[in-house]
């Protein structure tokens with residue numbers, strides 16, 4: 676249904692990826708290669724977050740495997756507390772600043788109100804799992820490519 680009198684242009688576009696915390700990225704890559712019958716298309720380290728990631732494409736979405744690179748990494752803490760498993764769900768948004776503002780006004784707890792650099796050429800922000808039924812939510816917006 677289209678509401679012409681109150682057009683809402685801000686909608687989340689799709690599930691961009693699902694993040695999975697793993698202890699051993701190399702082994703997990705082999706496992707997901709078997710599962711998805713394809714290899715990961717990139718490995719990327721995000722030094723500021725203390726993670727090494729790999730990405731698999733699954734149709735319109737991706738799987739992001741995350742391994743901690745140090746004990747202070749959020750992934751190390753997550754695994755220590757909960758073990759390996761689904762770590763976050765990431766939604767693609769067109770305007771991350773507008774989404775942060777909207778979600779804040781809806782009562783969600785934003786972990787970083789200033790979007791930060793994520794893996795895979797993205798600007799990212801996270802919502803505290805306490806405000807979203809125990810699920811860590813990531814918002815991500817494709818960054819402008821500056822290689823033009």
Ligand code: ZN
Nearest residue numbers: 694739765813
């Ligand atoms: Zn992610």
